[in-house]
Structure formats: structure tokens, C-alpha cells
Amino acid sequence: MTTLADGWVMTGRYLRHVIREPEQIVIYFSLPVMFVLVFGYVFGSGMAVGGDSYREFLLPGVFVMTQLYGLGATATAISLDISRGVVDRFRSMPTARSALMVGRSTADLTRALLEMAVLIVCGLLVGWQAHRGFGPALAAIGLILLLRLALTWVGMFLGSVVKNPDTVSVIVFPLAFPLTALSNVFVAPEQMPAWLGAISQWNPISATVAAARELFGNPGLGSDAWPAEHAMLLAVAWPLLLIAVFAPLAIRRYRRMSR
Amino acid sequence: MTSPAIVADGLRKTYRGKAALDGFGLTVATGTVCGLLGPNGAGKTTAVRILATLLDFDAGRAEVAGADVAREPGLVRERIALTGQYAAVDGSLTGRQNLVLFGRLHHLGRRAARARADELLDQFTLTEAADRSASEYSGGMQRRLDLAASLIRAPRVLFLDEPTTGLDPRSRNQVWDTVRKLVADGTTVLMTTQYLDEADQLADRISVVDTGRVVAEGTPDELKATIGADRLEVVVRDAGRLADAAAVLTRVVGAEVGTDPDTRQLRAPVTDRVTALIEAARALRGAGIAVDDLGVRRPTLDEAFLQLTGHGAA
Numbered sequence A: 001m002t003t004l005a006d007g008w009v010m011t012g013r014y015l016r017h018v019i020r021e022p023e024q025i026v027i028y029f030s031l032p033v034m035f036v037l038v039f040g041y042v043f044g045s046g047m048a049v050g051g052d053s054y055r056e057f058l059l060p061g062v063f064v065m066t067q068l069y070g071l072g073a074t075a076t077a078i079s080l081d082i083s084r085g086v087v088d089r090f091r092s093m094p095t096a097r098s099a100l101m102v103g104r105s106t107a108d109l110t111r112a113l114l115e116m117a118v119l120i121v122c123g124l125l126v127g128w129q130a131h132r133g134f135g136p137a138l139a140a141i142g143l144i145l146l147l148r149l150a151l152t153w154v155g156m157f158l159g160s161v162v163k164n165p166d167t168v169s170v171i172v173f174p175l176a177f178p179l180t181a182l183s184n185v186f187v188a189p190e191q192m193p194a195w196l197g198a199i200s201q202w203n204p205i206s207a208t209v210a211a212a213r214e215l216f217g218n219p220g221l222g223s224d225a226w227p228a229e230h231a232m233l234l235a236v237a238w239p240l241l242l243i244a245v246f247a248p249l250a251i252r253r254y255r256r257m258s259r
Numbered sequence B: 001m002t003s004p005a006i007v008a009d010g011l012r013k014t015y016r017g018k019a020a021l022d023g024f025g026l027t028v029a030t031g032t033v034c035g036l037l038g039p040n041g042a043g044k045t046t047a048v049r050i051l052a053t054l055l056d057f058d059a060g061r062a063e064v065a066g067a068d069v070a071r072e073p074g075l076v077r078e079r080i081a082l083t084g085q086y087a088a089v090d091g092s093l094t095g096r097q098n099l100v101l102f103g104r105l106h107h108l109g110r111r112a113a114r115a116r117a118d119e120l121l122d123q124f125t126l127t128e129a130a131d132r133s134a135s136e137y138s139g140g141m142q143r144r145l146d147l148a149a150s151l152i153r154a155p156r157v158l159f160l161d162e163p164t165t166g167l168d169p170r171s172r173n174q175v176w177d178t179v180r181k182l183v184a185d186g187t188t189v190l191m192t193t194q195y196l197d198e199a200d201q202l203a204d205r206i207s208v209v210d211t212g213r214v215v216a217e218g219t220p221d222e223l224k225a226t227i228g229a230d231r232l233e234v235v236v237r238d239a240g241r242l243a244d245a246a247a248v249l250t251r252v253v254g255a256e257v258g259t260d261p262d263t264r265q266l267r268a269p270v271t272d273r274v275t276a277l278i279e280a281a282r283a284l285r286g287a288g289i290a291v292d293d294l295g296v297r298r299p300t301l302d303e304a305f306l307q308l309t310g311h312g313a314a
Helices: A002-020 A022-046 A051-083 A086-091 A099-125 A134-161 A165-181 A194-202 A204-216 A231-258 B044-051 B073-079 B095-105 B110-123 B139-150 B169-184 B196-202 B220-227 B239-253 B273-286 B301-309
Strands: B006-015 B018-028 B033-037 B059-064 B080-083 B157-161 B188-193 B205-210 B213-218 B230-236 B258-260 B265-270 B291-297
Touching (some): A002 A099, A002 B095, A022 A051, A051 A086, A051 A134, A051 A204, A086 A099, A099 A134, A099 A231, A134 A204, A204 A231, B006 B044, B018 B033, B018 B044, B018 B059, B018 B205, B033 B044, B033 B196, B044 B059, B073 B080, B080 B139, B095 B139, B110 B139, B139 B169, B169 B188, B169 B196, B188 B196, B205 B220, B213 B220, B213 B301, B220 B301, B230 B239, B230 B273, B239 B258, B239 B265, B273 B291
Parallel strands (some): B033 B188, B080 B157, B157 B188
Antiparallel strands (some): B006 B059, B205 B213, B230 B291, B258 B265
């Protein structure tokens, strides 16, 4: 009971950060919106699937990419809490020790919902649509949120390993950027050199993006590579695998603070 | 006689093969302030973190506020509070939001947490700044907020890890006043400090920590006494009369008198402070020796520390 209640109080704390620092939201959304504008309109005409349909192709990729960059905020917040001694205070209180991580992941999912709402409105404004109706669209959003949950755990692990909060924000971009570039977000992996293409095909980001394109009824790449043909399966399996690896690692780091 | 608030016995803690605590023992009576004094790396913070259930230990036994630290850490956490070396508050939240958050995490209801936050803001003169982000607070205000957060549930034992490091003298006095009030209300305080005068001011008893164990223990006066007697110190006006003055003082105190021609100073150990002072003044005047300064002083804790550990503090 207290575990749930403490986790919920902690969720409220992280959401209050969002409310108290609205400028961060603006900065946060500037990136995906810029990607939609730059890639959708400037480069879009030169892409394999041109014009309007490129924007339809691009949007699910931007949805997923935004979740990936959310990892930075998670890692920074955790690292900040540890370095400032706030975590020590929590640990010296009769608060459930799970509260920090439960609270952060719940707050992250709430944030992700909000971000998805904003991005979907943006998408509709530039001509993107979900063509297969409400149910499949919800399923697509569900898969994207599942990936976010997995990335939250990666972020919490990262934040508990890297001591300096400033370092965290510096290393997240070089970590996240190749993951989006080497994926099917912007271009078809088939157009890359074979080995890069293979990495892109197997990239967890590509799996969720391909599955979302299919569920939204947006143009896909029609690739016949195994990962592309089994995107739906991988879009579930990859996040579960990431959670299975990083959740125990993050919890272990937290426990080892007592050593 | 109530049972002690803190008992530690033979605590050992090893980091990567190096002993941070090596047979650390401590007893703190309920309602008193114990100062842990020692240089950086002596093991003070490690000891506090172990007693506050933040850190496991390898051997030994510890009991805080009547609960066993190793077996009943949850019970210990109900009864203690910790203020660490940094102001452990959430800079993105306001002062009020911080206190409500910590109140809720102490399992107070929403309304009770709000009411307690208001009380504490008032008590720590933070009401005016209550709705500003804690990150905009001055160092002293952050430290006050941090202390307020520690007092949400009126802890039986309060751990203060270098509570005034980096504070200006005024904020430092405010923290000291708060600690005195808490102790008057029956709270037991264990504080670490590198400032000898802080321990001298606040602590009922001091434990001097060096290389992971307590090397000396006692009241501030007792510690100073172990270092040796009070000293009569005289500065003569004319360096040429030093030898005469030494002869006079030797007769008065009946002990060897040290002289320092550079500072024209004489030093001699004394047992009875007042008599020694009067007799010395009378004898020096009788011998016609002009004196610039005359006094009896007690060794400082700095000197005590140097003698006990073989090296200076901090």
C-alpha cells in the first residue's frame, strides 16, 4: 500500500517539475517540430517517397524519435537527485525504496502521453492521418509508449551510473542521434551500405516505427528483410528485452548505494 | 537514566580493501549533542551514513533510537532525520512544495503535510520565500529549508553532517540556534564537523575520530584538559629583561618557564589560574619589570586535536 502511495507522491513530484518549468517543454518540443518541418518540407521532395506521402511516412518516425530523446530528461533528473543528496534523504526516510523509480516511470509515461497528443495535433496540421481507424491507432500509440517505458529504464540506469548531471546531457545526444539516423525514421535501410542497413533493420527504433506505420496505415518501406516483415513482433519483443536488461541493472545500482 | 540514543560498537566498513571504519565505537546519551570531530577522510561521514541506514557495514553492532540498525532499518528511519553536506532539497520545487513532498513521503495526509509545511516555514522564517523555487534561495535559506525538511516528523535522533560548511557567520548562528532549541526539546543530535569552535559551542561531548576509530572522547573541557595544564603567558616590554622575568616567574609557579626572545614571551604551566595570575603580576611589578601582556589561557581544541591525532584538523 505505502509502496503505491509513495510512488504516486513521487510521480506528482516529477510532473510538478514539468508544470514549474514550462520553458523546458517548449525546448523539448522544438526538436521534433523542427524535424517535421525540415525533413517534411525541405528534404521531403528529394526522398524516396516524395511530398505529402513523405510526411505521412515521416510522422510515426518523429513520434518514436521524440520518445528516444525523452531518455535524456530521465537520466538527468535521476543523476541530479543522486548528486544533490535528495536520494539520500529519501533513503533515510520511511519512504518505500521503490518510490523513486516507480514515480519516475509513471511520470514519464504521463509526459509521453502529453507529448504524443501535441505531436499528433502537429501531424494532423501537416497532413498526416491515421487511416486504419481508432483501434489500430491506439495500438500504435501503445507500442510507442511501451518503447518509452523501456527507454525510461535505460535512462534511469544511465542516470544512476553517470555521477555528474551535466555529463549526462552531453552524452545522451551522441548516444541517441546515431540511433535515429541508423534506423528507418528518415530513409530506407536498403539505401544504406549493407552493414549499416543491417544495423538499421535490427534497430529497436525501426521495429516500433515500422509497426506504427503499419497500424496508422501510413506508407511503409515494403522491405522484405526479416526484421521488417516481423516488425510487430519486434516492436513488442525489443522493449521487453530492454526492460528485462535495464530494470534489474538500475535497481541493482540503487541497491548498491548501500555498499 | 534512560538508555542511550545511539550505541555503536566495533563498527567495521571496508571500501575496496581499505578500512573506512576500523572498530568504531560510540555512545550518545539521549537529549545530548555529540560532536564527531576529525579531518577529512577520518570516517565521520561513513559513520553517520551507517547509523542513518544509508550504508551497510561489515562487522559490529549499532543501535539508534532503540532500534537495531542492521535488523530494523525501517524502524530506525521512522525515528531519525539526516541533514547531509549538501542542501538535499528539490531545486525545481518551491520551498513549500518541498516540505509538503517530504511530509507526504513521511506518510502524512495531504492536509496534515500542508499544515506542517506552514508551521516549519514560519519557524524557519521562510514564509516570505515559501512560493519561490528553492534553487533561487541563498545558501543559508537552502540550509534552513533542508533542516526544516529534517524536522517534519520531530525525529528522536537528528544526524547533521557538517551542517554549516560553506555558510556565512549569520546563517551559521541561525543553524546553531535551531540545534540548541531542538536539543532543549529533547532531540539527540549527532553532528560531524571540521570546525573546532562549532564542536566547542554545541557539543556536550566530543568524539575525536581518526583513521576510522574514536581516538579520544569527553566534554570539550575534558579534552582540552587531557592536553595539559593551563598556561600563564607574559609578554615583557624590554627583551633585555626576559631572563630576569623568567627567574621571577620560576619562583612564582615553581616550574620550568619557556622563553621566546622574538616575541618577548614567557610561558609557564599553572594549576591554580587566579592565584598564579595575581602572584605573577605582583612579583613582576616588585622586580620592576614592565609587562605588555599578561594572561592565563587554556589550550584550544586545535591544539588538543593536533596532539591527539598527531596531525592538524582538516
